[in-house]
């Protein structure tokens with residue numbers, strides 16, 4: 001197999017020259033901070049961290065005050081000012097501490113308890129590998145749509161999640177599939193819960209994280225309700241919702257089976273038009289090169305009969321994962337891997 005590992009400089013110049021990866025691809029999954037200091041709940045969480053860890057105020061006093069105070073303020077700023085006053089802290093000092101602790105509960109780069117250095121020793125946790133498996137196969141869904149001109153008869157983001165889930169339940173061993181889906185659903189629920197429920201969005205191209213988690217569970221249960229039944233608990237699915245999922249979900253699998261049928265390589269054959277590119281400056285380069293995770297994903301790519309070369313690329317830097325149409329490349333950035341490593345520790 002012509003597995004290609006090229007140096008970052010060549011990779012970047014090649015990809016940029018060929019295609020302009022600077023242009024954000026449509027399917028790129030953004031990674032963003034969700035903290036809003038105007039939001040009273042967000043401010044209350046951050047203020048409690050600052051009060052306890054920066055100003056060493058006892059937990060009962062902190063929660064005693066904030067529990068009531070957050071109901072009496074309409075915006076984060078006025079809650080912060082009142083909190084500083086309550087504990088005899090100069091307003092400027094308290095607001096500076098709020099800035100310092102702003103990302104203490106975040107899972108994006110620079111977020112979390114460690115406040116400064118990005119977490120990680122270059123290894124990828126089993127949880128992160130499982131989440132990334134679904135993420136990469138989701139991007140592969142966008143790739144198949146573009147390269148084979150598949151019909152997009154609804155929201156493409158939902159389509160890509162359904163494809164990823166269909167692939168995993170129908171092609172992977174049951175235990176592995178179950179582990180991957182459990183991790184992906186848990187990760188989406190962690191992200192959903194970073195925002196108060198009444199602020200879960202109904203806008204944008206992606207469904208809300210909680211909705212995505214629910215649909216992934218429902219799609220898996222529709223395929224095999226015994227093997228994947230335990231996913232129901234992760235999304236608080238009731239008995240009648242469970243039966244409903246089995247009912248409407250089976251159509252999804254039939255449609256995917258039919259539409260994918262002409263796209264597979266013959267049994268035992270692997271496409272030569274798919275390759276793996278692990279850039280040297282990815283902090284996970286050696287883990288990816290020595291383990292079997294990247295080659296497992298490469299094998300997924302090679303199971304389709306591509307007409308032109310497609311690449312799965314791991315790269316350093318900020319960002320999530322995305323399919324770049326002109327480069328025919330799925331890129332996974334280090335930041336995303338770190339984020340899932342951090343989520344796995346929760």
Ligand SMILES: [Zn+2]
Nearest residue numbers: 027138157160
């Ligand atoms: Zn997508």
Ligand SMILES: [Zn+2]
Nearest residue numbers: 033035103106
């Ligand atoms: Zn943040």
